[in-house]
Amino acid sequence: MKYEHKSIEQKWQKAWEENGIFHAEENSTKPKFYTLIEFPYPSGQGLHVGHPRSYTALDIISRKKRMQGYNVLYPIGWDAFGLPTENFAIKNHVHPKEVTKKNVARFKSQLQSLGLSFDWSREINTTDPKYYKWTQWIFLQLFKNGLAYKKEMAVNWCTSCKCVLANEEVVNGGCERCGSEVVRKVKSQWMLKITEYADRLIKDLDLVDYPERVKAQQKNWIGKSTGAEVDFTTTTGDTLTVYTTRPDTLFGATYMVISPEHPIIEKLSSVIKNMDEIRAYQEAASKKSDFERTEVAKDKTGVKIEGVEAINPVNNTQIPIFISDYVLVSYGTGAIMAVPAHDTRDWDFAKKFNLPIIEVVKGGEDVQKAAFTDCATGILVNSDYLDGLSVDDAKKKIIEKLEETGKGHAKVNFKLRDWVFSRQRYWGEPIPIIHCPCCGFVPLDESELPLELPDVESYEPTDNGESPLALMTDWVNVKCPKCGADAKRETDTMPQWAGSSWYFLRYMDPHNDNALASPEALKYWSPVDWYNGGMEHTTLHLLYSRFWHKFLYDIKVVPTPEPYAKRTSHGMILGEDGGKMSKSRGNVVNPDEIVDIYGADTMRTFEMFLGDFENAAPWSSSSIKGCRRFIERFMGLTDIMTENNEIRPELESTFHKTIKKVGEDVENLKFNTAIAALMSLINDIYATGSITRKELEIFTKLMSLFAPHAAEEVWSERKLGKGFVSVAEFPVYDESKCVENTVEIAVQVNGKIRDKIVVPVDIDQQGAVSLAKASEKVAAFINGKNIVKEIYVKGKLVNIVAK
């Protein structure tokens, strides 16, 4: 059979769509299976070869589940709000809506040419008002539940995007998207209280099946720490509260450090004698970005506050207070007690400013030479009633004491910050809030949703940090829905992460106008059974969407506490030179070209074969030919088919083993070895010179996961079964037929292989050893020696230990 991939692929893509065979069933009694890939941002560049790696992988899982009788939902849509589209629109003076439309059309045709078994009838688009109506609705619920609030604060400002960024979007001091410089800017911003969910976002990781590296990264980002808050009084009678994870070392606190922005400084400004010096330091610190402040970690700076001291609550010692930018306002209480003997940062600072270092935990070297920070082995000293206790016991005891005396309490802190949720750009969901001079922030009535984006003259971001929407006075000026006074709409829009924080719910019931999805659909399809996506979203989309989902769970909109039962992650496809694919390196592979030259089936098979799915792997323009040959050889099987409707005995165990292996490997994301097993099998088949009808039927079914078009062609051409092979019943293996009668085992002498012998599978130790000894090659190595030990591992080897 000739293999003309273009006509074959078009033919079957059309047939699948016309027959709707990949549509998820409504009201099905079958068990459901919901597979999800991260919906793409339809960029102007079109599809990247990286996209199909993830899509094909879950396509294979989806196809297998479908063949195994599941009602599979494998949907697709467009995460279409976002800056690149807006920037393109500005540059070329077209509406972002038009840009999006064009890009979506291109992406859609590219995806369809790959033969992915998406249910296109459920296609969604985050920029569709019918969709973002519900994004806005969720925002209103967050607002009504006190989880969305507006606050004046220092935020990350991308100088190039002219827009604020969430903490999660700042990478190495630069913008996650464009890499430009990020500076601090004080602005009034909408915030979402993700911190309210910090503990649950960690704890509920136990409920889900995620890769360890994803869990670790999320935990790390949320940064839970347990310790205590301790109240120090000052000589002025004020209270200065510190947070510490080492309350056990309280007796060793020899000074205190507060951040330059700490409010107590203003309060005590009349008492502080060196206010000029303090102000100068504050000034200098404020000019630095967060990045600069943390980057110059090598050298500690600070100023001692003259005129006020703090009193250690456990021993009434008077200790000095410093300001230093190594203490952050945004974490804990913005103030610390410094224990230089047992904290390296405090130690560095103490050495620089010549402050006393008092050892309170014994077990290390001289604390005058280095801080001793080991909690596991230390024993408390110089600490009154804590002396002799281990660090853990001392922590418990001191917290008890502090709570008794009202001078402190146990406290848990998180590194996670609330989510900065507003953006000063056009192409995003409008925030449905009205600012009324009398009533404050008034939510739009739900009946007014969607609040559609108005058409504006210019999408250009403004330099004063306002959204382009601010210029649309007709749209901005409204009456307050509560009191009727003149009021203004919020002009900032939502970040790109908003629409993607709940899109997987919409797929369950994409055309519903009365709810984000019906309770029945949510109940049937939740949770997502298998979600594959990139590691780069671990502390962005993946975290945000877990937060939203937990909120929706709390207000009883969704039935499960976690959105995704299982998450996996693919590795990147690198350029042929081993570097990241990029235009500037000139190593970009265009998927259209690959599909054109080799066909979608080859592209799919190769992307699954080129390496371990979870690791990065470089593209190879020569290796892909091997996959093309493989598919040609598969098509060629039709020419050597016999009408025998059995598996031939000599291939029986190989077939059963291959069915087993392909099934298991696919479930474990080991697509490369699944394909290798099929390649081995086809080699074995060609070695016999023919294939039976039954064998071809099984082989075609297995192939349909990877090369669905070619498989359909073979299936229909040789009339191997009814309908489409894509929804035929997946072959079942028989465990008892996976074993062969005889097996080749290795014979070792002193652990070195000297010969190989063929033995019956069930041979016992005695039999195997005597056969082994019968080998001439083996005899040469044991003659004249004492046999100390004989080991037999069934089906594997015999090892004779001789001295």
Add this chain to the structure above:
RNA sequence: GCCGGUGUGUCGGAAUUGGCAGACGAUGCAGACUCAAAAUCUGUUGCUCGCAAGGGCGUGUGGGUUCGAGUCCCACCACCGGCACCA
């Protein structure tokens, strides 16, 4: 510094979790077909000694456990990813 990961031929990568290292594919080499090339097919392709039969060495490094280690333990090294003055 902390957390996570990786290290195997010329290359991408396998190895049932302690049992034949290098499956499968790619490259390279040799041959068949061809006027020739491409395609296809056959053989071969870790290093090394040997004419050969055959032997020795080999999974980042150094030790250890074991009849047996790519796999387990200890100590290192290199690279990749994330976090990073978080008290």
